Structure formats: C-alpha cells, structure tokens
Amino acid sequence: MVLARSLGRKILLLAVASSTAAFGCASGDPDESETPQPAAEGAVPVVEAVRITDKDQTAVAGELSAAALDYVRNFDAELGMSGLDEFEVRKVHEGANQLRHVRMKQLHEGVPVWGSDVVVHTKAGQFLGLNGTLAKHLGELDINPSLTADEALAIGKSLYAEKTDAKAELTYSRESTELVVFPAGQGRDIRLAYHVVFFTEIQAGIDPGLWNYFVDSQTGEVFYQFNGIHTLEQASGPGGNEKVARTWDAELDVEPEGAQFAMNTARLVTGDMNNGTSGSGTIVVGPLDNIGDAPINDAHGFAEQTLNMLQEWYGHNSIDDAGFVIRSRVHYDTAYENAFWDGTQMTYGDGASTFFPLSGDIDVVAHEINHGFTTFHSNLIYASQSGGMNESFSDIAGTITEFFDEGDAADFDLGTDIFRGDTALRFMCDPTADGASIDNLDDYVEGIDVHFSSGIMNKAFCRTARRFATGDPDGVPTQASVRRAGEAWYEANTSFWTEGSTFVQGCDGVMQAATALGFSADEIAAINQSWQDVGVFCDGTTPPITCDETFTDEGGTVTSPNFPSNYPDNFSRTYCIQPASGSAATLHFDAFNTESGFDFVRIRDAAGAELSNTSGATAPADASSTLIAITFTSDGSVTAGGWSASWGGGSSDDGSDDGTDDGTDDGTDDGTDDGTDDGGGGWSGSASPALPTVDNGSACTTLTVDGDGDAGLTLLDVDGVHDWRSVLRGTLEHNGAVVDAFPIGTFPDQAGAFSFADRAVPGLTGSAAGDWTLCVIDSDGFGDTGVLNSWSVHD
Secondary structure: OOOOOOOOOEEEEEEOOOOOOOOOOOOOOOOOOOOOOOOOOOOOOEEEEEEEEEOOOOEOOOOHHHHHHHHHHOOHHHHOOOOOEEEEEEEEEEOHHHEEEEEEEEEEOOEEEEEEEEEEEEEOOEEEEEEEEEEEOOOOOOOOOOOOHHHHHHHHHHHHHOOOOOOOOOOOEEEEEEEEEEOOEOOEOOEEEEEEEEEEOOEOOEOOEEEEEEEEOOOOOEEEEEEOOOOOEEEEEEEEOOOOEEEEEEEEEEEEEOOEEEOEOOOEEEEEOOOOOOOOOEEOEEOOEOOOOHHHHHHHHHHHHHHHHHHHHHOOOOOOOOOOOEEEEEEEOOOOOOEEEOOOOEEEEOOOOOEOOHHHOHHHHHHHHHHHHHHHOOOOOOOHHHHHHHHHHHHHHHHHHHHHHHHHHOOOEEOOOOEOOOOOOEEOOOHHHHOOOOOOHHHOOOOOOHHHHOHHHHHHHHHHHHHHHHOOOOOOOOHHHHHHHHHHHHHHHHHOOOOOOOHHHHHHHHHHHHHHOOOOHHHHHHHHHHHHHOOOOOOOOOOOOOOOEEEOOOOEEEEOOOOOOOOOOOOEEEEEEOOOOOOOEEEEEEEEEOOOOOOEEEEEOOOOOEEEEEOOOOOOOOEEEOOEEEEEEOOOOOOOOEEEEEEEOOOOOOOOOOOOOOOOOOOOOOOOOOOOOOOOOOOEEEEOOOEEOOOOOEEEEEEEEOOOOEHHHOEEEEEEEEOOHHHEEEEEEEOOEEEEEEOOOOOOOOOEEEEEEEEEOOOOOOEOOEEEEEEEEEOOOOOOOEEEEEEEEEO
16 A cells, blocks of 8 residues: 655545556656656566545636646656556546546557556546556556457357257357457456457347457467346255254346356356365356255355345445455365465455354355455454454455345344354454453453454444444444444455554554545444443543552652562553643653563553553653553563652642741731622633644643633633644643544634634533643644644633
8 A cells, every 4th residue: 555645635545456576657738758667677566556535625727627636646756657547538427416527548559457446536627636457557558459359259259159959050249359358357368458358149049148359369268258238047945954944036247157156257256176175166057946955055155145245235347346256165174164365365264163164154155265365455454453353354354244144133243144153253243252252442352363353343343333323332233234333344444544553543444444435424433432342442532541550649659560679471551640730740751661662651641642552662851740640551461670759749839838928818808899890800821832733643732820710711712724734623721631622624624724712621520720731633644734832722
C-alpha cells in the first residue's frame, strides 16, 4: 500500500499485488514531444486495484471528460503508469446523490488493456477521487499482430464447433474482434491478443452463449475463454451431514464436459483430493442430477454463495476485484480436522471425532475464502493486533455470508453445523464463552493467539449490527442490519486498513469508511459506541482512565514492582497521581529500564490524551496535569529493573500565608456587591500560546483565572488555523473535570481559520478560579498541520 498526499489531502490505496522495483513515470500532462518512457527495467507487471479519495475536492476545470483525463494523469507516479499508458473516456454517467462518474479504459501503446479501467467521481464541479483496476509496469510490447482479425474470429468459431455435431450447420451473430493487451495474472503471461466475441442461440445440442475467446495474435493459441451469458448449468446433489440436513437442488455451478458436467467454471474449480496431501486433486465431474458427494457439493456451493455475496452486496468481483478463481480441495488427508486458505486455494479435511467434514458450514467456507480478500486488500499481518483483526474480519465475512444465504435465521456463532457436539468454533457476540477468547482491548497481551484476540473486533461488529437493527446493543440483528454493518467493514479493509493496523487503527478505518459511504450520524455513533464497548477508542475519542491505585498527596514517589529488582511477567497496572488540592503535579522519572519494544510505560493526562508510551532505557519526558495516569504493562518473558518516578508541584497554598491577612478587610466591602453578579464574578482568562496541533493527537495549553465566579457559566473563545479543520475536536479541563469543548465537525472542511466566540461549555461546576486546560485534538492521521493562536474562557 502507498499513502500519498499529492494534489492536497488524498489517500491512495494500491492492493492485490505489489512490487518494490523502481519504475519511471510521467507526471501531470504527458509531453507529446518526448519519447514515451516505459517502466524501468526490472519492474514487475502487476494488476492492482486502485482507489484515490480527494478530500480537497479539486475543481473540475472545463469540459468534464477532458478535465477527468488530466486529473488521472496527475497520479501517474502513484498509479504506476508510464508514458506508454493512457486513458480513454468510455462513458460519463450521473448516478445517485447528484454524483457524476467518468469511466475510463486503460490503453497501452494505444491498445486497450483487458480488464483495466477506472471511474473518476465528481460532484458539484469538484473531483472526489477515483477507483478501479489497472495493469502496471507493462513495458514495451510488440503490438504488431501476425494474425488478422478475421483469422482470429475463424479460430474462435472452430473451437466452438468442436462442442457440436460436426455435421450441423452453425449460425453466429453479434460477431466482433478487438486487439487487446491481456495483462499478466493468475499464472498467465502478458499477451497481445484478439478478443473474439459472438453469440449463438440453441443449436446442435448446445445452449445459448455469448462466447468470449482470447486468441494469441502471434501464435493463434486460444489461451483463455468464457461464456459471457452467465447462465451456467446447475447441478444437484446431497449436502450437509448427520447433524444438518441439506440438499443442493439445481444450485451448483458446473460446465458441460462431454456427457458429464464438471465443477470447473470461470469462477469456481473444485477438486477431490482422494485423501491425498499434494497437488490440486481431480476436478469433480458427474451427472447433472446428481453429483453424489456432500462435502464436495458443500465446498463448491458455499464458495459460490460467498462470491455472490461479495458481488451482490458489496460490488466486489471475487476476492481481488479481478475475477480471482476460487479453487477448493476437498477430502484432504485422512481424518484431517481443519480447513485453510494457503494464499492460492481452499483446502478442507473430512473431520473425525470433533468435526464433520469442514466444508459443511457456510460461515467456515466464507471465513477461509475471505482470508484471501484480506490478502488482496489490506494484507493484515497475521500476528499481533493486526493478526487478530485479520482473523476477526474472516469471522465477520463468514457471518455476513451466512446472513446472505439464510436471511434473518442466521446467527453469530461460527461452525455450529460442523461440530459433532452442541457448541461452536467462536461466539462473536459473547467471545469469552469459548473459554479462551477475549472481548476487550484491556485484556489484550502481546503474543495472544490471533484466534482469541479476534473476539475484540467480533464483538464490536456484532453490537454494531444489533444497534443498526434495534438501537439496542443486545437486540436481535437482521439480514439488513448485518449487510449494512458489513459495508463499513469491507470498505475499511479495502481502503483504510494497512498491514500493521492495530485495533484502534482498525476502528479508525471503519469510522472513516462509514463516513466515506455516507452513513448517517446515528449510524456512525452506533459504530463508535460499539467499539468503545470493547475498550477501543478512536476517531478523536479518548478512553476513560481507570485507576488501580491513586495518590492524592502533593508530592511523592511511585515505582514499578520490586524496583530496583526485576518487575514481574504479564503485569498490568495503572497508577494515578491526582493531588487533592486540584493543582497540577509534575511527574519526573528518576530511573527507567524496561524491555525495549515489549514492556511499556504509558503516560496520559487528565483529558485522557496520551503524552508518551515508552520502553527501553530512555525515560519519558516530564509530564504535568491535574491527573497523571501511569499505565505499566509487561509481556510474558524478559523483564528488567523497572522504573522510579517522583512528583511534586501540588498545592501552592501550603501555609505560607496563614495569618498575614486575617483581618485587614473585615468589613470594608460587606454589602456593596451583595447581589449584582449572583455568582458570575465577571471572571476571565486568556492565552496566546501559538501552539502547533498534533497530527492524530492532542495539543494542550493551560491558563489561569484569578477572578472568582461560577464555572458553570463558562464561555469559550478559540482562534487558529488548520489545513483540514473539520477533523478537530476539543476538551476543556477545570477543577478535575474534563468536558467536551467542541465536537468533530464544528468547523468546515478544507484549510483555513477555525474560530468561534462565546461558545457555551456545559458540565463544569465550582469556582472559576484556578487552572484551565484546553486540548485541541486532531482526529485523523493524514499529516495535518495547524496552530492554535489564542483562546480564552470567561463568563
């Protein structure tokens, strides 16, 4: 994946495949006077899904088609295009919500590239971004065919004729040929080919077809073909097992093969391993009614339903958005009690004492296939928190597919149909029910099995789907609510998650996806709350601080357990320093030594903002706040000497003025202002910190109010500049209480000033005198910059 910020605030996601080889690309409008430059030698040709979101909403200059062509060329470097590539507008379409879409075909040396196009999106005269699939680094090709178009058409017709009685007189219609670049992919080399298409009615025992043949323009070899009419034969046969009865009634996609029918289609290939452990097995062939092997039928049929769900609900063409063929191997080994995706294909064992054949449950089949979806999109690393997300996404995808297939009768328990006992592999709404999984980020420890940490995101998804259905996190989900929640999770995997995403970043990605998809404010709030329910706080929200031990003295010392001897394994504790006076304390580490990269000391302030998260031998910087939370966690292996810290600077009124003014003003103003300000006091405080904001973090500043008055009457003024203002939110702290000062969306999009005056801030009580802390929080991580110039509080 590549994250770019060209042309302003944009995200570029490249998925499906990657190449680290260098390549040369044109940028901006190509200079026709220069010789087109191909990709650099060594660059690997790939086919990749691309998506660019333009938050700057670049203006459309001039006629839309021409402007869209110029717009795409600005991303040559990011898209992996060279001077040999160009785009041709094929269609301009107005869709829902007044969006206009420009569909473009990729050309290479003037020849269309098969399966490669993009759609540019605009609204109200502004570009919103683009998405599609492109072939990259194709290099220079010989674009001079040896065959003619008529010769290629004749080759295609002759291949079709082989399906029929040679004596039959055949007729054809809608004949066409087009010279195309057929890009590398799925084991095929780049070829210059004729794409031959013709239609036939029922004739000579062959059903109607829109026949597509790809004929090598040099050799005449037909290396790829498919029937574009999408009406495959449907085989029948048994399914299920002793626990769950099932019959496939004309529901299994097969293709004719002689007098029989094969599970070998343009989308699905299913093979019988015959208890072997190597190779691809024997492609399943049988009569149309019926193919009599239940585990094979289940593997083939459930894989088809998974692909149908991806296409019909979320618009994905298989797991790679390019028609990836799902290959399934059934009857693997003897009494093998597992199923797996190995990066290229599915494999199912027959089970033994614990399981029935593993292909017998749709959520298991879809789970494994969607590991492939993740590989082709976010490519979440299968370890640590990203591994838990990887496993969870497959659980979620399996559940979505079950709801797609079974409607409201589906459930959130995985694998119940294949268990010989009355249990499940995982319980998404109650993960801890399996005795091993966790359901809250607070319980996460590094090294936990990814199947067990998956419970965190599983439960967040379950509660989201329930809230979408009823508003209640414990309500009954519906097919519609599961489908809607799935939109955000699939889009997050496609567009926002990265290889090493944590659960917090996972939450951020789902929130960003929901926003991009136009979810309502209530839906977005439901998603956010569901993540908070499992201890994950994102999108600018900060987790509440839970203190295991609180120190209220004005000064003191706190240490790791056993200091200066080694601290224990698997330790987690939060120490809070909160002087009873309400004044700020300053924390300083006198000694510090933890296992680098594994054992961490996390410091947060009263607003919940993280000030540091440190491991190793370098101590955290000093921290000051009215509440300082020190969270110390260690893993289960190496320990070190630990740390010692001290704090001070609590009350500034420790007795030094205990009698100096005990009577000097005992009556001089005993009634002159007894009702004119009823608590307001005319108090105020202001500061001009010129404080830089922190990208995806908090910037905090403190001022002091001298005048007395009622903090419940607080009004706030702020003034600053920022290059994407709508992502800002703020908190205000006084008298030990932290309240929201302003939410995300207070300010408009785009760069500019952010300011308001006399904004009421409810929720504070007591005297206005003392310290006030404002934190301005940037809630996303796109390299934003900004400055809080000044701010004030007053009544």
